[in-house]
Amino acid sequence: MADSKYRVENPEGGEQKRVAGRAGRESASFLHVPDAPHRPGDEPRFARFTQQPGDLSRPDPLAHYEQLRPHATGLVRVLNDDGQAAGPWDPKLSPAELRTALMIMVHTRQLDRRMLTMQRQGRLSFYLESTGEEAVAAGAGMALLPDDLLFPSYRQQGLFLARGMPLLDMMCQCIGNRSDNSKGRQMPVHYSWRKGNLVSISSPVGTQFPQAVGAAMATAYRGESHVVATWIGEGTTAQGDFHYALNFASVYMPPVLMHIVNNQWAISTHRNLSTGGKSFAARADAYGMPGIRVDGNDFLAVHAVTQWAADRARQGGGPTLIELLTYRAGAHSTSDDPSRYRPSDEGRLWPGGDPIARLAQHLVELGEWSDEKQQELEHKAERMIAQTYKQAEKVGSLADGPHDPPETIFDDVYQNLPEHLQRQRDELGG
Amino acid sequence: MATMNMIQAVNSALDVMLERDGNVCVFGEDVGYFGGVFRATEGLQKKHGTHRVFDTPLAEGGIVATAIGMGINGLRPVPEVQFADYIYPAFDQITNELAKLRYRSGGEWFAPLTVRAPCGGGIRGALYHSQSPEAYFTHTAGLTVVMPSNPVDAKGLLISSIESDDPVMFFEPKRLYRGPFDGDPHKVPSWQGHPGSDVPVGHFRTPLSKAVLVREGDAVTVVSWGTMVHVVRSVIDSSDVSADLIDLRTLVPMDLETVAASVRKTGRCIVVHEAPRTGGFGAEVVALLQEECFWHLEAPIARVTGWDTPFPHALEWDYMPSRKRIADALTRVMEA
Numbered sequence: 001m002a003d004s005k006y007r008v009e010n011p012e013g014g015e016q017k018r019v020a021g022r023a024g025r026e027s028a029s030f031l032h033v034p035d036a037p038h039r040p041g042d043e044p045r046f047a048r049f050t051q052q053p054g055d056l057s058r059p060d061p062l063a064h065y066e067q068l069r070p071h072a073t074g075l076v077r078v079l080n081d082d083g084q085a086a087g088p089w090d091p092k093l094s095p096a097e098l099r100t101a102l103m104i105m106v107h108t109r110q111l112d113r114r115m116l117t118m119q120r121q122g123r124l125s126f127y128l129e130s131t132g133e134e135a136v137a138a139g140a141g142m143a144l145l146p147d148d149l150l151f152p153s154y155r156q157q158g159l160f161l162a163r164g165m166p167l168l169d170m171m172c173q174c175i176g177n178r179s180d181n182s183k184g185r186q187m188p189v190h191y192s193w194r195k196g197n198l199v200s201i202s203s204p205v206g207t208q209f210p211q212a213v214g215a216a217m218a219t220a221y222r223g224e225s226h227v228v229a230t231w232i233g234e235g236t237t238a239q240g241d242f243h244y245a246l247n248f249a250s251v252y253m254p255p256v257l258m259h260i261v262n263n264q265w266a267i268s269t270h271r272n273l274s275t276g277g278k279s280f281a282a283r284a285d286a287y288g289m290p291g292i293r294v295d296g297n298d299f300l301a302v303h304a305v306t307q308w309a310a311d312r313a314r315q316g317g318g319p320t321l322i323e324l325l326t327y328r329a330g331a332h333s334t335s336d337d338p339s340r341y342r343p344s345d346e347g348r349l350w351p352g353g354d355p356i357a358r359l360a361q362h363l364v365e366l367g368e369w370s371d372e373k374q375q376e377l378e379h380k381a382e383r384m385i386a387q388t389y390k391q392a393e394k395v396g397s398l399a400d401g402p403h404d405p406p407e408t409i410f411d412d413v414y415q416n417l418p419e420h421l422q423r424q425r426d427e428l429g430g
Numbered sequence: 431m432a433t434m435n436m437i438q439a440v441n442s443a444l445d446v447m448l449e450r451d452g453n454v455c456v457f458g459e460d461v462g463y464f465g466g467v468f469r470a471t472e473g474l475q476k477k478h479g480t481h482r483v484f485d486t487p488l489a490e491g492g493i494v495a496t497a498i499g500m501g502i503n504g505l506r507p508v509p510e511v512q513f514a515d516y517i518y519p520a521f522d523q524i525t526n527e528l529a530k531l532r533y534r535s536g537g538e539w540f541a542p543l544t545v546r547a548p549c550g551g552g553i554r555g556a557l558y559h560s561q562s563p564e565a566y567f568t569h570t571a572g573l574t575v576v577m578p579s580n581p582v583d584a585k586g587l588l589i590s591s592i593e594s595d596d597p598v599m600f601f602e603p604k605r606l607y608r609g610p611f612d613g614d615p616h617k618v619p620s621w622q623g624h625p626g627s628d629v630p631v632g633h634f635r636t637p638l639s640k641a642v643l644v645r646e647g648d649a650v651t652v653v654s655w656g657t658m659v660h661v662v663r664s665v666i667d668s669s670d671v672s673a674d675l676i677d678l679r680t681l682v683p684m685d686l687e688t689v690a691a692s693v694r695k696t697g698r699c700i701v702v703h704e705a706p707r708t709g710g711f712g713a714e715v716v717a718l719l720q721e722e723c724f725w726h727l728e729a730p731i732a733r734v735t736g737w738d739t740p741f742p743h744a745l746e747w748d749y750m751p752s753r754k755r756i757a758d759a760l761t762r763v764m765e766a
Binding site: 017148151181182184185186190192194199200202204207209210211212213214215216217218219221222228240241244245247248251316411412413414415418419420422 | 455481482484486487491492495496497498499500501502503504505507519522523526527530532533534535536537538539540571572595596639680682683684686687742755
């Protein structure tokens with residue numbers, strides 16, 4: 001058992017004083033400003049996850065939400081520390097499915113690496129990686145069906161890979177060249193892919209959460225069987241849109257899965273400053289819906305919980321709030337320097353470990369994988385991604401283009417070009 | 431044809447569109463069972479069903495956000511914001527999401543919403559039941575901004591708005607719901623007998639982005655929209671000035687051609703709106719006209735607007751552009 005100082009219900013939060021008051025003061029009142037558990041120079045000391053696979057039951061998907069109360073403050077796990085799958089949440093995927101998952105996650109990580117390098121070389125204006133969180137996207141991406149409509153946040157590039165958006169198209173979006181399907185209008189990683197039922201990503205955080213609830217209301221309105229899923233970060237749970245989403249979902253009970261990716265950091269804002277609560281999933285209870293906290297670095301657990309919530313939604317059971325406990329291993333974006341606010345080895349010591357290493361270890365345990373195969377997969381992915389990037393730059397580079405002609409600035413503001421924009425277009429052209 | 435007031439016309443447009451298009455749904459605070467605080471949705475839930483006309487929690491941001499999601503997923507939602515004064519919690523969703531969705535996705539995604547919101551003063555509503563916030567939205571690319579001034583336009587423009595694949599901000603001047611307020615606070619006007627109250631019962635469209643010449647003259651052009659159209663008209667009718675009165679109806683995209691043609695003819699112009707002056711849409715109209723018609727102008731273009739103050743309660747009639755202020759501007763512009 002870990003050091004008792006850190007044996008708390010939220011393994012990520014460290015010890016936080018929740019009682020106001022300070023000895024020796026005349027008044028008990030003082031402003032409590034929480035801090036992160038570790039700062040640069042500190043030795044990170046996370047508690048190990050106390051919950052083991054099998055500790056939490058897997059209720060029927062249509063169970064009353066109150067039966068899920070232990071799941072909102074506990075932690076659903078499938079993979080144990082030795083890489084073995086255990087407990088009722090084991091989704092029992094085939095080795096082929098597990099290899100597909102590993103491939104998606106490895107490709108996501110290699111894509112991030114290549115694009116970060118390209119950004120450092122000045123070939124991209126910006127990039128935003130999902131390193132350490134690959135299982136969050138891959139688990140949900142594989143558990144959901146192609147017809148399901150997804151409203152991602154900007155750190156879920158793995159969803160686009162899981163759904164088969166061509167890497168070349170993703171890279172062209174990041175560059176903003178003529179093959180960018182959003183026509184060079186959005187910053188890198190703000191993908192849109194209608195063919196894959198992936199709704200356009202925006203930068204304002206959390207706006208997609210209540211939109212997804214509305215989309216699910218439309219699904220229910222037409223009596224269709226697909227579900228809607230959406231993602232936000234734990235920092236964004238502070239926004240009003242988060243409450244709008246949960247509250248409307250609690251009233252209309254549409255088929256929606258709401259994911260909180262709790263990766264500990266919102267740029268430099270630690271989760272302790274995002275909420276005074278211990279569990280994000282526990283918010284669900286107040287809205288009369290199930291909340292489930294899951295080990296976000298455990299692909300099998302993410303897959304299983306997504307499938308459970310999707311089954312519930314498809315059977316008319318309504319919304320589920322899912323908290324994915326994970327760690328943002330990289331910087332927020334290429335404009336961020338996390339060494340200024342957190343210890344550099346904090347991610348390495350995260351009790352959830354590395355999601356790719358854990359799934360690979362599991363496949364090795366099953367006798368379906370080896371270190372050599374893992375290395376080969378990573379090298380092949382790296383080479384293929386490097387080659388694809390060259391192709392993307394042949395289509396056009398950020399600096400040299402060719403870009404879409406300037407007058408396309410005026411396209412898609414409205415369905416048809418109105419007269420005042422026609423005049424401005426002429427002005428630009430003239 | 432039937433005689434309708436503006437509330438009945440709005441109700442009729444919603445009814446017609448609910449009937450014609452199964453993807454149209456109508457919702458907002460007090461909109462469903464009760465039929466709306468202004469009765470705009472009266473009887474619609476009973477007729478079309480609770481899943482098509484329904485009540486929402488009290489959260490304008492949530493109403494518009496969920497409407498956007500519905501629009502993305504194939505519906506044609508018509509959310510109501512109970513008073514335009516309460517639209518600001520939805521401002522981010524409207525300006526950053528709704529207005530930009532088509533653009534940012536390269537045309538892949540759009541949400542064909544019509545956001546209805548009663549606006550304007552003259553009902554003793556003070557600061558928070560009287561605002562005319564149209565300029566916040568005319569400044570945002572991607573939105574169509576509409577404000578009808580009579581029942582037949584309200585119905586025809588609302589139908590066109592709902593059928594549009596672009597998002598529309600549809601502002602309804604609440605002082606006009608029951609009658610064409612002409613600037614006299616002591617009168618209780620009725621739409622009975624007003625030509626704008628002859629409304630086709632079924633489906634028809636009034637084109638967006640088309641201004642209308644309400645009355646014709648040759649000495650001066652008055653450009654207005656919303657409640658002020660009627661106040662201006664009463665001033666012109668009781669003066670001996672021969673004036674064109676143009677009701678813009680759609681502010682963005684605006685029908686500049688109609689307005690500019692009139693100003694080239696008259697050489698004089700006044701813009702009248704209820705919203706505050708600084709940064710009001712009138713400023714844009716004036717700027718466009720001086721670009722388009724400068725050499726035809728014989729006098730500076732005048733503005734008569736609400737003051738640059740919050741909207742007061744007891745001094746409401748000193749805030750809103752009065753007949754006297756409009757008449758003074760008319761004299762000033764004619765004498766210049």
